[in-house]
Structures are given as structure tokens and as C-alpha cells.
Amino acid sequence: MLKKYLIFCLLISISVNTIAQNITDSTYRATPTIVNNLIHTKLDVSFNYAKRYLYGKEWITLHPHFYPTDSLTLDAKGMEIKELALASNGKTAPLKYSYNGKLLQIKLDKTYTRNDRYTIYINYISKPDELKGATGSAAITASKGLYFINPDGTQKNKPVQIWTQGETDANSVWFPTIDKSNQKTTSEIAMTVPAKYVTLSNGRLVSQLKHPDDMRTDTWKMDLPHAPYLLMMAVGDFKIYKDIYNGKEVSYYLEPAFAPYAKQIFGNTPEMIRFYESILGVPYPWNKYSQIVCRDYVSGAMENTTATLHGDYVHRNTRDLLDADPEDFISHELFHQWFGDLVTCENWTNLTLNESFANYSEYLWFEHKYGKDRADEHGYSDMTDYYFQQVDGAIDADLVRYYYNSQEDVFDGITYQKGGRILNMLRKYVGDEAFFKSLNLYLRQNAFKSAEVANLRLAFEEVTGQDLNWFFNQWYFDKGYPVLDVTYKYDDDAKKVDVIIKQTQKGRLFKLPFAIDIYAGGSKLRRQVVLDQKEQTFSFNYTQKPDLVNVDGDRQLLAKITDTKTLDQLIFGYHNAGNYRDRRDAIVASAAVQINNAKAQQLLLDALSDKYYGLKIFTINRLKLDSGDFKTKAIPALETIAKNDSKSTVRAAALKQLGKLKDKKYQSLFETAAQSQSYEEAGAGLTALSAVDPDNAYQLAKKIEKDANGGLEVSIANIYISKANEADIGFFQRQLAKQTTYNFNPTALYCKMLRQLNNTELIMKSLDDIKQSAIGYNNAATSRAYENIIKNFFIDEEKKKAGAATDPALKAALDKRVDYANKVIDELESNAG
Ligand SMILES: [Zn+2]
Numbered sequence: 001m002l003k004k005y006l007i008f009c010l011l012i013s014i015s016v017n018t019i020a021q022n023i024t025d026s027t028y029r030a031t032p033t034i035v036n037n038l039i040h041t042k043l044d045v046s047f048n049y050a051k052r053y054l055y056g057k058e059w060i061t062l063h064p065h066f067y068p069t070d071s072l073t074l075d076a077k078g079m080e081i082k083e084l085a086l087a088s089n090g091k092t093a094p095l096k097y098s099y100n101g102k103l104l105q106i107k108l109d110k111t112y113t114r115n116d117r118y119t120i121y122i123n124y125i126s127k128p129d130e131l132k133g134a135t136g137s138a139a140i141t142a143s144k145g146l147y148f149i150n151p152d153g154t155q156k157n158k159p160v161q162i163w164t165q166g167e168t169d170a171n172s173v174w175f176p177t178i179d180k181s182n183q184k185t186t187s188e189i190a191m192t193v194p195a196k197y198v199t200l201s202n203g204r205l206v207s208q209l210k211h212p213d214d215m216r217t218d219t220w221k222m223d224l225p226h227a228p229y230l231l232m233m234a235v236g237d238f239k240i241y242k243d244i245y246n247g248k249e250v251s252y253y254l255e256p257a258f259a260p261y262a263k264q265i266f267g268n269t270p271e272m273i274r275f276y277e278s279i280l281g282v283p284y285p286w287n288k289y290s291q292i293v294c295r296d297y298v299s300g301a302m303e304n305t306t307a308t309l310h311g312d313y314v315h316r317n318t319r320d321l322l323d324a325d326p327e328d329f330i331s332h333e334l335f336h337q338w339f340g341d342l343v344t345c346e347n348w349t350n351l352t353l354n355e356s357f358a359n360y361s362e363y364l365w366f367e368h369k370y371g372k373d374r375a376d377e378h379g380y381s382d383m384t385d386y387y388f389q390q391v392d393g394a395i396d397a398d399l400v401r402y403y404y405n406s407q408e409d410v411f412d413g414i415t416y417q418k419g420g421r422i423l424n425m426l427r428k429y430v431g432d433e434a435f436f437k438s439l440n441l442y443l444r445q446n447a448f449k450s451a452e453v454a455n456l457r458l459a460f461e462e463v464t465g466q467d468l469n470w471f472f473n474q475w476y477f478d479k480g481y482p483v484l485d486v487t488y489k490y491d492d493d494a495k496k497v498d499v500i501i502k503q504t505q506k507g508r509l510f511k512l513p514f515a516i517d518i519y520a521g522g523s524k525l526r527r528q529v530v531l532d533q534k535e536q537t538f539s540f541n542y543t544q545k546p547d548l549v550n551v552d553g554d555r556q557l558l559a560k561i562t563d564t565k566t567l568d569q570l571i572f573g574y575h576n577a578g579n580y581r582d583r584r585d586a587i588v589a590s591a592a593v594q595i596n597n598a599k600a601q602q603l604l605l606d607a608l609s610d611k612y613y614g615l616k617i618f619t620i621n622r623l624k625l626d627s628g629d630f631k632t633k634a635i636p637a638l639e640t641i642a643k644n645d646s647k648s649t650v651r652a653a654a655l656k657q658l659g660k661l662k663d664k665k666y667q668s669l670f671e672t673a674a675q676s677q678s679y680e681e682a683g684a685g686l687t688a689l690s691a692v693d694p695d696n697a698y699q700l701a702k703k704i705e706k707d708a709n710g711g712l713e714v715s716i717a718n719i720y721i722s723k724a725n726e727a728d729i730g731f732f733q734r735q736l737a738k739q740t741t742y743n744f745n746p747t748a749l750y751c752k753m754l755r756q757l758n759n760t761e762l763i764m765k766s767l768d769d770i771k772q773s774a775i776g777y778n779n780a781a782t783s784r785a786y787e788n789i790i791k792n793f794f795i796d797e798e799k800k801k802a803g804a805a806t807d808p809a810l811k812a813a814l815d816k817r818v819d820y821a822n823k824v825i826d827e828l829e830s831n832a833g
Pocket of ligand 1: 001002332336354355358359
């Protein structure tokens with residue numbers, strides 16, 4: 001699964017993953033004991049949209065795991081159980097059971113041995129919306145298992161959909177099962193739905209049966225065993241784009257409005273499958289691969305076996321895709337089909353076996369498809385995300401988490417971002433061939449089973465012939481990260497350089513293998529070293545003084561490193577060491593002294609034509625164009641980039657810088673850019689234009705406002721906000737109507753616009769619009785995101801104005817607006833509660 005981030009571009013950036021203050025507790029989380037094993041799950045379900053009910057009939061086939069047993073416990077959350085019986089030879093015989101709303105304790109008719117199998121029949125009603133305490137967690141904002149979206153069709157901007165979300169243990173809201181990740185079952189799901197809808201589930205569609213009442217039954221069958229949390233259903237108005245890979249269906253399910261972009265959004269999926277098959281040496285395990293995009297999803301995306309579900313952040317058109325693609329999500333979920341679905345973590349303690357691999361697969365895909373620089377940029381951003389989440393170690397936990405408060409807490413920056421970086425270090429340590437051969441062995445040894453981290457270590461040890469306990473103990477079964485202090489001592493008389501490295505983190509020492517590269521006389525000498533002391537000196541002799549000594553030459557360590565390289569050395573590193581991080585470090589150091597350092601200025605000019613677009617943007621964003629001589633060199637370079645760079649986001653960055661100059665000579669450049677197909681470029685152009693010719697920018701905004709996402713949306717909104725014209729409110733209403741749960745810019749911008757208006761009735765009506773939009777999600781976490789925006793972007797500012805107001809009528813009006821907004825928040829809160 002991929003977590004959900006709420007993005008407020010340009011405004012604020014927050015994540016729904018608020019950090020728990022205390023993420024561990026003292027309860028040891030053992031792997032669930034296996035008494036009975038699931039074998040097969042057969043479901044026959046239909047839906048009552050008005051009541052938000054699922055009517056289910058289920059046949060579960062099981063066998064005792066090892067010891068004989070006469071009882072069975074099933075997870076079944078908030079259900080009404082109508083009938084429970086033993087099924088054999090087409091007949092049913094009622095069984096005794098007790099049910100507490102969570103667990104079904106079933107007394108079997110006799111004691112069964114591990115050589116027996118038996119089938120239980122259950123007739124039940126699932127009532128997800130009546131479930132108590134299903135408010136979910138930080139990573140997954142609800143745990144209802146089964147979701148009815150706009151079931152009454154009352155929200156005109158939202159389609160009617162049903163979908164499910166099982167991880168971690170919410171699928172037992174819609175079918176009784178042993179809802180544990182160390183179980184595996186084959187499955188067969190028959191869904192009876194209105195005939196106008198499309199369905200999706202795991203495996204292949206084996207039959208479609210039309211009924212006379214405009215209903216249809218679709219039966220989906222998964223012949224290979226998978227974990228209960230990976231079973232899924234989706235129902236709605238979707239168009240299916242079918243591609244093919246190696247004779248297997250690769251399909252994309254999208255709402256009709258986004259169907260024309262299916263191939264543009266998902267089109268690299270077959271190539272990704274081929275790539276992952278080739279590095280893993282394990283063919284894609286399942287019979288097909290579908291991806292579906294659903295509304296109001298409660299996380300980022302979910303790797304249901306053969307049927308990945310994406311949230312609607314994937315709804316992108318041709319213009320969006322010029323600026324950014326969602327391939328980190330697409331690759332992440334696809335890789336789970338091996339790491340998570342084929343081999344499943346045996347409990348949430350070992351979630352790293354699913355999520356660290358899926359995280360690292362994003363790196364692997366970028367490296368393969370777009371080059372190492374893009375991968376390294378992604379990896380670097382993961383590493384800093386991990387640091388931020390850990391707040392420099394104040395809250396920390398082992399990667400393998402035997403102690404936690406809630407299993408949902410394990411879905412964090414340690415399991416994802418840190419885990420991915422640890423895999424990258426393991427790859428660098430054992431080498432590519434050994435790394436992928438070990439993954440191959442691990443997958444083959446544990447296919448269709450569950451695993452723990454020891455299985456992974458043993459596979460690596462078998463392939464490499466090495467004892468790797470030290471690596472796993474350090475990175476998987478312990479917490480923290482190294483903080484290194486690097487200094488250099490050159491002795492020209494002795495022709496020797498000492499590299500002195502100190503480990504300054506609190507607590508234990510790390511053992512860190514890495515390379516030190518010595519650049520001298522036009523050649524590079526690499527030394528492999530191991531740092532394992534608190535302070536260690538590595539000495540190297542030279543005949544010619546080195547231009548650069550580069551610690552961690554591959555830039556692969558998960559560590560905070562304070563290095564004392566000189567600017568000259570960093571600049572040398574930019575041109576000669578050449579990793580993403582080498583170049584980035586040189587740009588950072590040069591940008592810091594750009595005002596009066598000619599070498600730094602030249603480095604920045606060189607970096608403006610870096611071979612990687614990400615570093616061009618990074619450089620452009622750091623330019624300060626207020627120094628005389630540098631300005632004359634940098635501006636022509638920016639002009640060329642703004643006009644000619646092949647990447648829209650690079651052109652947009654250059655336009656933002658040129659826009660700051662507020663120079664009329666760029667008017668036509670800005671005007672042309674504002675009409676770009678790229679939303680980012682158009683937004684940058686329009687904002688720049690509004691600084692030199694506000695009326696022209698306003699007129700242009702009116703002309704292009706109908707199709708405005710991303711940077712263009714923000715730019716137009718800001719132009720309207722500064723104009724404060726009530727007649728422009730329609731733009732904000734339309735943007736709100738197409739807001740997704742991943743980007744709350746429309747609500748924030750709408751609130752900012754309302755602050756500019758004086759029409760109290762219109763403001764109150766608009767706040768009602770926002771309230772209705774929030775209620776439409778039927779999700780407490782989303783509701784609270786709206787509440788925060790209304791408070792931060794409307795109430796707080798209006799209160800200040802009311803406090804300062806001298807005109808009694810104005811003060812009364814402002815008070816009334818604030819009261820009304822507070823009432824909206826109260827209503828949302830009671831609705832969320
Ligand atoms: Zn994932």
C-alpha cells in the first residue's frame with residue numbers, strides 16, 4: 001500500500017501521517033498462531049445501496065494446521081449472522097457458535113485432523129457504515145473494509161461506486177475469514193450488481209450472467225492462494241482499456257472522463273512488468289494485472305492481488321502528464337505483486353518485507369527507465385523524509401517492529417523510506433548480481449507463503465556465502481542512523497592525506513562499509529573501507545596532491561554526514577565524481593556564495609545546463625539575481641531555458657525567476673508561456689505576467705480558467721483573490737467541485753477568496769458549499785482536513801480583521817461570518833465524530 005499525502009502546493013505541505021508521540025509500547029507482538037488454515041473462500045454477494053449493506057453467502061474451506069481441533073475462530077466485524085453451518089455433499093448442518101461482533105467462535109461437529117478438510121457455510125449481512133470505531137489510522141484513514149461512494153447519487157460531481165480496502169485487517173468487515181497475513185486462500189467472488197456497472201476483482205472473470213431485472217452476476221476466480229487482506233471488489237461506471245503483456249491481460253479501469261488518458265497514465269505498465277521479471281528472474285506470478293482508479297479512497301493505493309486500486313490522484317489528463325507522472329505509485333504497487341502478494345509478511349512486525357521492497361522498486365524503475373540521477377533524487381528525498389519523520393531520532397523504532405501500539409503505526413517512514421534506503425545499501429554491499437540472485441532465491445523459497453526477515457537474511461547468506469547477521473541486526477533489528485563528521489588532513493611533506501571520520505550519533509556505533517575515492521593527476525583510485533569505531537583515520541599516500549577525496553564515493557550511505565570539503569573540491573566533484581549528490585552538494589555550496597564568488601557563479605551557470613532536469617530546477621530555484629555581474633550572466637541563460645528547455649517544469653522554474661524581475665520586456669514571453677499546455681508553465685507565465693501587466697493577466701485568466709489544474713489553478717486563483725471581484729467566485733466553485741482527497745488547494749484558495757469579499761450572504765453560502773464537499777467524503781480524517789483549512793485560511797484571518805475593525809457595521813459583519821464558519825466546523829466535527 002502507498003500512504004496518502006495531502007498536498008497544498010505553494011501554500012502549506014502536510015501529511016495525514018501525523019507522528020505518534022509514542023510509537024512503541026511494551027506488548028510483544030507475536031506472529032498469530034495458526035490453528036486452522038484457509039484453503040478456499042467462495043463468496044456470493046449483492047449490495048443494498050440505500051442501506052449500505054452487503055448480503056453475503058460464503059463457503060470457506062479449511063483444514064487444521066497441525067494439531068487436531070474441534071473449533072474454528074473467524075474474524076467477522078460488525079456483521080449480522082443469519083445462518084452458520086457445516087456444508088458437505090450439498091447439504092448443510094447447523095453448527096453451534098458464539099459471536100461478539102468481532103469474532104465468530106465456532107464449535108465444529110467433531111475433531112478434525114490436518115489430513116481432513118471441511119467447509120463452513122455462512123449467510124450474513126455486512127454493515128460497514130454501522131461499524132463502531134472504524135475511523136482508521138494515520139496511514140489508512142478508515143477501516144470500514146467496504147465503502148459505498150455516493151450510494152444515493154445525491155452528489156452531482158461524484159460517480160456512484162463501491163470498492164473495498166482490506167489492509168490491514170478490514171476485509172473481515174465484508175466477509176468472515178481468518179483475517180491474518182499468515183493465511184492464504186484461493187478465492188471465487190460472485191457479485192450481483194446493476195447491469196450498467198462494471199466490476200473488478202482478483203483473478204479472471206469466469207462468467208457474467210444477466211438477470212431479467214437489469215442486474216448481472218459477475219464471477220471472478222483466483223486459482224492461486226493469496227492473503228485475505230488482498231481480496232478486493234470494485235463496482236461502478238468504469239471504462240476498461242486492455243493492453244497485453246506476454247499473453248496476459250494488463251488493463252486500466254478509469255471513469256469515462258479519464259478513459260482517453262488510460263494509455264498515457266498507465267502505458268508503461270507492461271514495460272515495468274518485463275523489467276521486474278528480468279531483474280528478479282521470477283515471472284509475474286498471476287494471470288492478469290489490472291489497475292483501477294476509485295473515488296474518495298482512504299489511502300494512496302493498494303496492491304490487491306492482480307487488481308491494484310489507486311486513489312484519484314491518478315486522474316490526470318494530457319496537460320497534467322506534461323509536468324508529472326504517477327509512476328512512483330504505479331511501480332510501487334506493481335512490485336508488491338511479488339513482494340507482498342506472492343510472498344507476504346507473516347505479521348505486521350515484518351511489514352518491511354512488503355513495503356521497503358515496494359518503496360525501493362520506485363528507485364529501481366526510475367534508474368532503469370529515466371537514469372540514475374532521477375532515481376538518486378528520489379532516494380535522497382526518501383532519506384530526508386525519513387529524517388523529518390524521526391525528528392532527528394526523538395521518535396524512532398526498529399525496522400522489524402516487535403513492539404507497537406497499533407499495527408497501522410508500522411506503515412511509516414521507517415518501514416517505507418528508511419527500509420528502501422537500507423535495501424539500497426545491501427545492494428551496494430553484496431553487489432548487483434548477488435542482490436538480485438538473493439531476491440530470486442527468497443521469492444522462490446517463500447512463494448505463496450508468508451515470510452519473516454530471517455527468511456530474507458538466509459537467502460542472502462546462501463547466495464553470498466557470508467554471515468550477514470551484523471547487517472540485519474544493525475539495520476533491521478535496531479533503530480537510528482549514523483551521524484558522521486568528516487575532516488581531512490593533508491601533509492604535503494609526507495605526501496599523505498588522513499581522512500578522519502567520527503561517529504557522533506548518540507548510542508551505539510554503526511559498522512559501515514563504503515568506498516573512499518581519491519582523485520589525483522587525472523585518475524581516480526578507489527579504496528573500500530569499513531568504519532566501525534567512534535573515531536577512525538584512513539590514510540592515503542599520494543605523489544600528487546589529490547583534487548578531491550570523496551568519502552562514500554557511491555553516495556549510498558543512510559547517514560547524516562557533515563563534510564569539510566572546500567568549494568574547489570566540491571566544484572571538482574561536480575565535474576568529476578558526478579553522482580547526483582556530488583553535483584547537488586556543489587550547487588548548494590555555490591549558491592550560498594553566489595553573490596561574490598566567480599567560481600561559484602561559473603558552477604551555477606554550468607549547472608543550469610546539467611544533464612539532469614531535476615538539478616537544473618534545483619539550481620534555478622537557488623539563484624539570487626540581485627548581484628550585478630552575475631545577473632548579466634545568469635539572466636540570458638534563464639531566458640534561453642524559459643524559451644527552449646524541453647521540460648515544462650524547467651521552463652516554469654526559469655519563468656518564476658524572470659518573473660521576479662518585473663521587467664516589461666518579458667511581457668510577450670510571459671503571455672506566450674501563460675498559454676502553454678503545461679499547467680506549471682502556464683501558471684508561472686501567468687503569475688509573472690500579472691506582475692508587469694495585471695489587467696492583461698486578468699483578462700487572460702478569464703480566457704483560460706476553464707481548464708486549470710496545478711500551478712495554473714493557483715496562479716489564476718491568486719489573480720482573482722487580489723482583484724477581489726465577487727463575480728469571479730464561479731471559478732472557485734468549479735475548482736472545489738473537482739477537488740480530490742489528495743490536493744486541498746481548491747478549498748484553501750476558496751477560503752482565501754472569501755476573505756476578500758464583503759457579501760456576507762455569499763460568503764455563508766460558499767461556506768455551505770465547502771461543508772457539503774467535506775460531508776460528501778463520509779470520512780473523519782478528510783472532514784478534519786477541511787476543518788483545519790477553514791480555520792487557518794478563513795476564521796483566523798477574519799477574526800484579526802474583526803479585532804481591528806473600527807466601523808461597527810463591518811465588525812458585526814465579520815463576527816457573523818466567523819460565527820457561521822465556526823458553526824460549519826462544529827457540524828463537520830459532529831458529522832466526523
Ligand atoms: Zn506499498
